[in-house]
Amino acid sequence: MTRTLHDLYAARVADGALTRDPAQEAALEPLERIRAKLAEPPARKGFFGRPKAPEGPMGVYLWGGVGTGKSMLMDLFHEAAPVPSRRVHFHAFMQAAHDAMHEARTTGTADAIAPFAARVTREARVLCFDEMQITDITDAMVVGRLFEKLFAGGVHVVTTSNRVPDDLYKDGLNRQLFLPFIDMLKNRMVVHHLDAGRDYRRERLAGSRTYFTPGDTDDTALDGVWADLSGGRSEGLTLRVKGRDLVLDDYAAGVARASFATLCGRPLGAGDYLALAQAVRVLILTHVPVLEGRHHNEARRFVTLIDALYEARTRLIVSAEAPPEGLYPSGEGRFEFDRTASRLVEMQSDGWGG
Numbered sequence: 001m002t003r004t005l006h007d008l009y010a011a012r013v014a015d016g017a018l019t020r021d022p023a024q025e026a027a028l029e030p031l032e033r034i035r036a037k038l039a040e041p042p043a044r045k046g047f048f049g050r051p052k053a054p055e056g057p058m059g060v061y062l063w064g065g066v067g068t069g070k071s072m073l074m075d076l077f078h079e080a081a082p083v084p085s086r087r088v089h090f091h092a093f094m095q096a097a098h099d100a101m102h103e104a105r106t107t108g109t110a111d112a113i114a115p116f117a118a119r120v121t122r123e124a125r126v127l128c129f130d131e132m133q134i135t136d137i138t139d140a141m142v143v144g145r146l147f148e149k150l151f152a153g154g155v156h157v158v159t160t161s162n163r164v165p166d167d168l169y170k171d172g173l174n175r176q177l178f179l180p181f182i183d184m185l186k187n188r189m190v191v192h193h194l195d196a197g198r199d200y201r202r203e204r205l206a207g208s209r210t211y212f213t214p215g216d217t218d219d220t221a222l223d224g225v226w227a228d229l230s231g232g233r234s235e236g237l238t239l240r241v242k243g244r245d246l247v248l249d250d251y252a253a254g255v256a257r258a259s260f261a262t263l264c265g266r267p268l269g270a271g272d273y274l275a276l277a278q279a280v281r282v283l284i285l286t287h288v289p290v291l292e293g294r295h296h297n298e299a300r301r302f303v304t305l306i307d308a309l310y311e312a313r314t315r316l317i318v319s320a321e322a323p324p325e326g327l328y329p330s331g332e333g334r335f336e337f338d339r340t341a342s343r344l345v346e347m348q349s350d351g352w353g354g
Contacts, residue, residue, distance in 0.1 A: 059157035064194035070160035085126035121153035129159035134169040144181035257284040277312035288320035293331030
């Protein structure tokens, strides 16, 4: 007996894994229509044995605020998909596309996108993208042609986003060249606003500590926070920034975990931290040391990281050797660090986060 997405959702509510939410149940409707469509026998081929062009919606664009359950619903769809389905973070997918295009150009291929699109079409009939957002002009210039080929090849797409389609790549360079892609999304996909009215991720964090020092926690406690917010899985995330990769080994459902050494002990810059802040909704930052004057570069990077997270209203959970005001007691830039300490305190409040 075929189990619909409504059946799977109801089962999770019944066993206590989920809390019933009418807005989430409404979002199941367009997702279930796509699932049922994919479960139908393949369409007959047209003249000369060529497959007929796919008809009807080619997926669902699910957008809304953070913590409303978008990723959970997409995962439910991925689990129930009756055809080969691939779940991937949008940034990672676009990075793979650019890498494949670069390789194709070295062989003199006329259409560098075509081999990658063909490979994806062979491997999956559904792509599930977590956190679609366009911030890089190189992504903006190729994503339209890529999606056109995927749709033509019968690949369906389910994606989550914090933005309505019309706000993608907002204020971006040469945005007028990107607008046809927005029209394609609205014409070929069902755009559904998930307005749950609740932030379940924030509710899980409400009343919980978000800043830990050695006197009140250990790594085991943060492991528990990570397991709760990530759902006990990790798919990793690689962000391509100005031709180099920022790799996060621990990432799932908009939540990332990384050490101070990983993010501030290496020569990263504002572009790296902006990309990180845009890609994740919660960052668990571990092992922040007390910084001395000789750690000026690390302190400067830490300031830049916190500024990026603050402006993006990314939720931050920290383990550190000292309270915010004691992290950089002396050294060059000590006065400027006071603002960072103040922001760290503000970011601990229950109301913090976009």
